[in-house]
Amino acid sequence: xxxxxxxxxxxxxxxxxxxxxxxxxxxxxxxxxxxxxxxxxxxxxxxxxxxxxxxxxxxxxxxxxxxxxxxxxxxxxxxxxxxxxxxxxxxxxxxxxxxxxxxxxxxxxxxxxxxxxxxxxxxxxxxxxxxxxxxxxxxxxxxxxxxxxxxxxxxxxxxxxxxxxxxxxxxxxxxxxxxxxxxxxxxxxxxxxxxxxxxxxxxxxxxxxxxxxxxxxxxxxxxxxxxxxxxxxxxxxxxxxxxxxxxxxxxxxxxxxxxxxxxxxxxxxxxxxxxxx
Amino acid sequence: xxxxxxxxxxxxxxxxxxxxxxxxxxxxxxxxxxxxxxxxxxxxxxxxxxxxxxxxxxxxxxxxxxxxxxxxxxxxxxxxxxxxxxxxxxxxxxxxxxxxxxxxxxxxxxxxxxxxxxxxxxxxxxxxxxxxxxxxxxxxxxxxxxxxxxxxxxxxxxxxxxxxxxxxxxxxxxxxxxxxxxxxxxxxxxxxxxxxxxxxxxxxxxxxxxxxxxxxxxxxxxxxxxxxxxxxxxxxxxxxxxxxxxxxxxxxxxxxxxxxxxxxxxxxxxxxxxxxxxxxxxxxxxxxxxxxxxxxxxxxxxxxxxxxxxxxxxxxxxxxxxxxxxxxxxxxxxxxxxxxxxxxxxxxx
Numbered sequence: 001x002x003x004x005x006x007x008x009x010x011x012x013x014x015x016x017x018x019x020x021x022x023x024x025x026x027x028x029x030x031x032x033x034x035x036x037x038x039x040x041x042x043x044x045x046x047x048x049x050x051x052x053x054x055x056x057x058x059x060x061x062x063x064x065x066x067x068x069x070x071x072x073x074x075x076x077x078x079x080x081x082x083x084x085x086x087x088x089x090x091x092x093x094x095x096x097x098x099x100x101x102x103x104x105x106x107x108x109x110x111x112x113x114x115x116x117x118x119x120x121x122x123x124x125x126x127x128x129x130x131x132x133x134x135x136x137x138x139x140x141x142x143x144x145x146x147x148x149x150x151x152x153x154x155x156x157x158x159x160x161x162x163x164x165x166x167x168x169x170x171x172x173x174x175x176x177x178x179x180x181x182x183x184x185x186x187x188x189x190x191x192x193x194x195x196x197x198x199x200x201x202x203x204x205x206x207x208x209x210x211x212x213x214x215x216x217x218x219x220x221x222x223x224x225x226x227x228x229x230x231x232x233x234x235x236x237x238x239x240x241x242x243x244x245x246x247x248x249x250x251x252x253x254x255x256x257x258x259x260x261x262x263x264x265x266x267x268x269x270x271x272x273x274x275x276x277x
Numbered sequence: 278x279x280x281x282x283x284x285x286x287x288x289x290x291x292x293x294x295x296x297x298x299x300x301x302x303x304x305x306x307x308x309x310x311x312x313x314x315x316x317x318x319x320x321x322x323x324x325x326x327x328x329x330x331x332x333x334x335x336x337x338x339x340x341x342x343x344x345x346x347x348x349x350x351x352x353x354x355x356x357x358x359x360x361x362x363x364x365x366x367x368x369x370x371x372x373x374x375x376x377x378x379x380x381x382x383x384x385x386x387x388x389x390x391x392x393x394x395x396x397x398x399x400x401x402x403x404x405x406x407x408x409x410x411x412x413x414x415x416x417x418x419x420x421x422x423x424x425x426x427x428x429x430x431x432x433x434x435x436x437x438x439x440x441x442x443x444x445x446x447x448x449x450x451x452x453x454x455x456x457x458x459x460x461x462x463x464x465x466x467x468x469x470x471x472x473x474x475x476x477x478x479x480x481x482x483x484x485x486x487x488x489x490x491x492x493x494x495x496x497x498x499x500x501x502x503x504x505x506x507x508x509x510x511x512x513x514x515x516x517x518x519x520x521x522x523x524x525x526x527x528x529x530x531x532x533x534x535x536x537x538x539x540x541x542x543x544x545x546x547x548x549x550x551x552x553x554x555x556x557x558x559x560x561x562x563x564x565x566x567x568x569x570x571x572x573x574x575x576x577x578x579x580x581x582x583x584x585x586x587x588x589x590x591x592x593x594x595x596x597x598x599x600x601x602x603x604x605x606x607x608x609x610x611x612x613x614x615x616x617x618x619x620x621x622x623x624x625x626x
Contacts, residue, residue: 043351060625126441127500143440145501148486230487234624242624245344246448247617 027261033254044250052251056259065263068235071150071225072218075157079165079214080207082158087169087206088199091176102170105163113160117227120156121147124228148230156228157218164217165210172206173199216264236260308333310549313346314361315339315536318410320569327556333549350375350541358544359553364399365449367406367537368608376405377540383551386558394575398535399607406537407554410572412509413603414450414532415592417516417524422503428525430458432504433481441503443496444481446488448620449606450532451478454506457529457602464607466615475619479626497522509592510571526595530602535575 004012037049090101108116123130124146134140146152180202184194200207222237236256243253308331312319316339324335338357340346343366350360350370362370370376381387387407400406416433418426423438433442433454444451453463455474465471486502493505494515505512512524538557540550556562563574564582573593580588588594595603609616 058621060621063625125499125501143438145440145486147501148440227492231482231485245342246446247620248344248348248613249617 030254031258033251034258036251038249038251043248052255055252056255064234064236064239068219071153071235072215075154075161075218076211076215078154078158079161080210082162083165083169083210086166087173090170091173105166109163114223117156117224120159120228124152147228150233152228153225153233156224157221160224161214161218164213168209168213169203169206172203176202212267215267219264220260308546308549309336310358310546310553311336311338311356312359312361313338313340313357318361318570320566323557323562323566326562327553331549331552355543357541358546358550360539360541361409361536363534363536364605365608367539368399370539371405372610375542377542377544377547378404379407379540380551383548384555386555389558389560389576389578391575391577397604399605400537406539407558408535408575409538409557410570410574411533411535412572412593413526414506415509415512415524415526416504416506417497417512417522418504419497419500419521420523421521426523428528430454430527430529433484436484438503439484440486442485443487443489443493443502443505444485445506446490448616450506452616452620453532453606457531463532463604466609466612468615471615471619475622478623482623482626513571513592524592526592526599528599530604532606533603534606
């Protein structure tokens with residue numbers, strides 16, 4: 001690898017300094033706090049201790065991590081599955097319609113995220129239209145709610161992250177040579193076969209990006225499970241908040257955050273390996 | 278207007294700003310009392326009358342939990358002249374030596390503070406803090422959805438309400454309620470009592486829709502939930518939206534938490550802060566402030582100034598026998614980790 005030249009160093013310096021100051025240093029501090037003892041009444045003690053790390057061995061954590069990964073994975077798969085046909089259709093539109101539809105995808109972003117989750121609370125309200133309709137056809141019991149379960153968390157998360165999945169897939173589909181699909185058909189492939197064996201591998205990079213931009217933020221999800229989830233949909237983010245604000249056990253909060261950071265880095269490393277391979 | 282004109286005009290506007298200050302705001306009037314408190318926790322009237330009497334401005338900054346306030350003060354936040362945390366948080370601040378002792382000579386009105394309340398207050402001698410407002414933690418149900426209601430924590434065990442119940446996302450309130458239900462003090466640090474309370478809380482958890490400290494108000498007002506545990510003053514306010522809501526103080530007793538006024542070390546306007554405490558315990562000011570906020574100030578001289586309606590509230594002024602069963606939430610000190618570990622078991626059960 002060749003050494004970076006002086007102009008290269010200078011031009012990357014601002015963003016490099018920014019990243020060191022506001023990403024690397026805070027993360028290092030979090031990891032350092034994880035090795036501090038917790039004071040019984042809250043706060044960080046003097047000296048060093050492995051208590052917070054050992055606390056991660058608590059038998060309740062594997063279930064919490066598994067649930068977090070499961071919720072994130074289900075959301076990601078549903079997001080990509082819903083976005084693929086959208087990206088395909090958008091890429092086949094005329095340029096004028098393409099930008100109009102693109103605008104429609106982006107416009108909901110102009111409202112505040114929390115307000116959109118509030119809107120879902122109304123849509124899935126236990127006395128709302130949807131619940132009443134489901135009750136009328138006998139699919140929902142008198143006391144059952146649509147909110148407060150894993151389904152609600154996944155639905156609202158998919159809604160929130162959908163544009164993040166559509167945009168990279170659309171960007172990849174836009175560059176895709178649709179002549180390849182005609183060629184596939186000429187060679188005898190049915191439309192579905194052509195879609196899965198030619199189109200999806202053709203926009204592979206877009207799928208990987210969509211996976212990363214949905215899966216990684218989902219792992220740290222906190223607001224959605226808090227607002228539409230129930231007692232058994234807690235994710236790591238909620239646990240960190242509890243440790244921080246209620247228990248005032250900052251070292252354990254830091255240890256959990258560190259574990260979450262490592263969990264987030266895992267897919268990044270996978271991608272790196274794939275790239276160099 | 279072209280660019281040069283605009284700049285000139287805005288420079289002129291900026292230069293004329295200081296002269297816009299009202300008369301009398303010079304000299305002593307530049308004093309500023311900064312209060313760190315809960316949102317919507319001081320009536321406009323009480324604030325303005327103080328500003329007028331002392332020629333100062335009152336600046337309010339808010340926190341949404343005692344723990345958040347503690348974290349901020351502990352990490353060295355300065356510039357506050359008065360804090361209004363719950364009693365147990367005052368004890369935590371005191372233990373960490375972050376408070377200034379009060380000078381009673383500057384607060385003549387504390388003679389109005391209810392002696393019966395002080396009997397069970399955490400700072401009975403008011404060395405560090407003076408009680409401000411208090412309200413009980415209540416149960417609230419929708420009368421049309423809950424047949425045969427009782428005024429007991431046992432309501433939380435009713436399986437016919439399964440999935441439509443919420444509990445506060447707060448270990449002190451939930452384990453405290455379970456301790457009260459079992460007939461113990463809600464500040465118990467006895468491991469056996471806490472373990473029993475944990476089992477009760479786990480049983481309640483099977484029934485609830487979620488842990489909720491904020492949206493239980495809109496939740497029950499809109500019919501999403503049928504039974505909620507919540508703070509008295511919040512529920513009384515929400516009650517105005519939905520007359521079907523019934524608020525009860527559980528017969529076994531509950532947390533009657535009080536928020537206290539105290540002065541942090543490093544306060545700049547210590548005299549003014551004392552004057553403010555004194556102002557809020559003036560019987561007339563205290564009475565109008567109580568009615569505005571919907572909470573009770575333990576100021577017995579102010580009670581006669583209250584409207585009959587407000588004085589008759591069974592929530593804020595429960596019968597003596599019931600009030601005797603209520604306790605303020607105490608400081609756990611070193612037992613915090615014992616509570617935290619039991620609460621963790623409830624959360625993961």
